[in-house]
Amino acid sequence: MSEKEKMDKENTHRQSSKPEEKNKGREVTTEREDGRKETEEMNARKEHFHPSTRSIQNTAHCKHSYSPKRVAVRPCLKQSEAEDELGGEVEAVSEEKDNKVKRKKKKKNKDAKNSEENEEPAAEVSDPKDDIEGDSVDEAEYYAWNELRLLPLLMKAIYSLGFKEPTPIQKACIPAAAHQGKDVIGAAETRSGKTLAFGLPIFQRFLEEREKADNMFAEKGEAAEKIAPSRLLQALIITPTRELALQVTDHLKEVAKGTNFRVVPIVGGMSTEKQERLLKARPKIVVGTPGRLWELMSGGELHLVEFTSETVGEVKAVADMHQRKAEMAKHSDAFIALPGWCISAS
Ligand SMILES: Nc1ncnc2c1ncn2[C@@H]1O[C@H](COP(=O)(O)OP(=O)(O)OP(=O)(O)O)[C@@H](O)[C@H]1O
Known part of the structure; x- marks a missing residue:
């Protein structure tokens, strides 16, 4: 056994006996x-x-x-x-x-x-001026109405109806009719707001007249009564159908709420006696159909025949009245001026 082999054997023995x-x-x-x-x-x-x-x-x-x-x-x-x-x-x-x-x-x-x-x-x-029957009004939303320069009482009615802006026919008609005193012929599709296009100018003029009369009365006292607006009929609105007359009456009554102007429908299908009673109260505005108006006028109904300052009519209704114009003119001054304003969907 060589020296090297001896040493290797010894090492192997040591490893196996003491692993730790x-x-x-x-x-x-x-x-x-x-x-x-x-x-x-x-x-x-x-x-x-x-x-x-x-x-x-x-x-x-x-x-x-x-x-x-x-x-x-x-x-x-x-x-x-x-x-x-x-x-x-x-x-x-x-x-x-x-x-x-x-x-x-x-x-x-x-x-x-x-x-x-x-x-x-x-x-x-909160400001009571802004309060319309308990709901406050954001006047900025109604900005578009300002251009039409309507009186505060009418603006109040518009707020309470919630109409944020005038319709195109209202924008076109109101300035000419309310402020310039022009005759107007307007045409717009159905449900486009034609009623207020002629209704608001009527109320504007009436309110202005009333204001003038109040001022005159304050200045001149009793003498002003001679020149103050009379209790005669001042607006005659003619529609072709009874339904339309009733619809227009209702719409105008809503605007008239704060003004104490009376609006009365004179149409067929209602008792003539009742309508005569309504006319005796001397309403400022009458909304009627040609047939019943003609019947009452030719019967001598005073409130219809004396005088009207404004006449508004649908084309068909006005044409119907025109056919009888010569005859009607004998009874009422109103029809000499026909048409005053003509508003129509047709
Ligand atoms: N400026 C407005 N903004 C919103 N709604 C409006 C305005 N003006 C009118 N209206 C409403 O629109 C509806 C139609 O109005 P209106 O009856 O005046 O229309 P019209 O053109 O006369 O209709 P028709 O041809 O049937 O007679 C009504 O309910 C009315 O209250």
């Missing part, structure tokens, strides 16, 4: 770390497949990271499972949550009470 001496220091530590790693991996694997922890592991793939509180409110973990896992923490979390909700509710109620208390005085100081 050889593995001192770094090598031992490595073995321990490997062992711990292996144990941790095994535990993790066991935990992953353990039924009580499985849901929790699954939630780890959710968007939010795992936390006991989140698990407690997540639907993927049953309450009993969560309780097992978290040892009563579920109850604590939900109690805490309940308390939070209660505190929030309390705060909300307190805030609502405070804002109510703060709002009350604001309502008290």
